[in-house]
Each structure stands twice: as C-alpha cells, then as structure tokens.
Amino acid sequence: MSNWLKTVFFLVGSAFLTRLIPFSSFFRNLDTMIHEFGHAVATLAFSGQVMYIELFANHSGVTYSRVMDNWTQIPISLAGYMTASLFAVFLFKMREIDKHRLGLQVITLLAIVSLVLFVRNEFGVMWLIGFIALNIVMLALMPRWLSDFYYLLLAFLTLEESVLGPISLILYSVENSASAGDATNLSRITMIPAIGWSVLFTLFSLWCAKSAIQAFLGRRKTRPRPAKQPYSNYE
Numbered sequence: 001m002s003n004w005l006k007t008v009f010f011l012v013g014s015a016f017l018t019r020l021i022p023f024s025s026f027f028r029n030l031d032t033m034i035h036e037f038g039h040a041v042a043t044l045a046f047s048g049q050v051m052y053i054e055l056f057a058n059h060s061g062v063t064y065s066r067v068m069d070n071w072t073q074i075p076i077s078l079a080g081y082m083t084a085s086l087f088a089v090f091l092f093k094m095r096e097i098d099k100h101r102l103g104l105q106v107i108t109l110l111a112i113v114s115l116v117l118f119v120r121n122e123f124g125v126m127w128l129i130g131f132i133a134l135n136i137v138m139l140a141l142m143p144r145w146l147s148d149f150y151y152l153l154l155a156f157l158t159l160e161e162s163v164l165g166p167i168s169l170i171l172y173s174v175e176n177s178a179s180a181g182d183a184t185n186l187s188r189i190t191m192i193p194a195i196g197w198s199v200l201f202t203l204f205s206l207w208c209a210k211s212a213i214q215a216f217l218g219r220r221k222t223r224p225r226p227a228k229q230p231y232s233n234y235e
Helices: 003-018 029-045 070-096 100-118 122-140 144-175 182-189 194-217
Strands: 049-055 061-066
Touching: 003 144, 003 194, 029 049, 029 061, 029 070, 029 100, 029 122, 029 144, 049 100, 049 122, 070 100, 070 144, 070 182, 070 194, 100 122, 100 144, 122 144, 144 182, 144 194, 182 194
Parallel strands: none
Antiparallel strands: 049 061
16 A cells, blocks of 8 residues: 555544544644644744734634735745644654653643743633643653553644645635635735645645654664673783
C-alpha cells in the first residue's frame, strides 16, 4: 500500500473512530488554538500588533491584529493553516522518538501563552483553563498508558482538523468566495482566487499528514547500546 493510500485510510478511519469517543469535540479546539496562535506569532514577527484572539465552540476562531504594511498580510494569512499542519507533524514526530510527554508539555505551554497573552472571549478563556488543567492532571497524576492514549487522541484530532479545515475552504470558495476565511484574505491581496489558495492549503496539509502518518507507523527510535569493549591490562 502506498504512503498516500495509507494517509487517506488513516485520516478516514481516525475521523470515524474519534467521533465515537465521548467529549472528543472538546479537544478539536486544539487545532483552532494552534491555527490562531500561528497568525499571532506571524503578526508579531512582521512588527504587527495582536489585539486579541477569539475561540468559539464550533471550532472556529479569529485573530484581530493591526499591521503596518499591506504585504505582510500574505505571510500572516498563510501562517494559520500551515502552522496547524506542521504542528500535527510535530506531535507525531515526538511520539515516534518516545517524547510524547514533551509534546504534551509543549501543547500545555502554548495554551498557557494563548490564555495569558491573546485569548479574550469568554468561551475561549474557559476552554483554555479547562484544557490546561486536564493536561496538567495527565502529566502529573495519570499512568503512562493513559497519558499516551490521551496524547494520541490529541494528535489524531489535530491531524484531522488540520486537513478538514483546508478542504472546507475549497467548498466555501466554490459556494461563496467571500466566505473562505484566510483564502479570501489572500485573494484580495494577490491575483490568485480563493479557490487557488484553498487548494494550496489542502495540498500542504495532505503532505504534512503523510509525514505524520509515516512517523506514526515508523519504529520508535532508540539509542544504540555501546559495543562491549574487550578487557585489557596496562602496566
């Protein structure tokens, strides 16, 4: 089976199975948080000002910012979906090298930074507080097998959402190009229509998904044991 077929198989299977898990909808906002965090970091990187971020119960979000130069809206608009896709790869790479606890710590740190610096609406604040508290419990109190399962749930949900988000942009672009979010913003600045940017986001997310699935299926890397040295006597 080719890597692309494996990727599609795992994405479809994951999308079906995770919806059978109670409260999985709660954790889908992790992808939204990472998406908006990507916008915020890109804004600051190009000397812009992040006003605030809002996260919503329907897994959508918005970052309000101010920029000095109009062209900086291009990398800022690109940063959301691409950051989310790359972060999904990061989560699976951490598990591949048996560092899922570090991955969960990074997730928690980003949630804390988002809570302190960016998110201001009521739902977003309450979701972040609950999510951070749950992560701390998993890190500090739960057995390894349970925290590993929890981490895999977060990783697969993030991977699903990072692919489904761009695909939904294609549908929005076809129905009404003015409602395609970041793709619409990019189309207003460039000569490329929203559908073009939506396809680009989708292709990038699928490429990242393939890398993530390969990491999931690959063997965990372990440090090689040093070879035994023969005994020698020196006088």
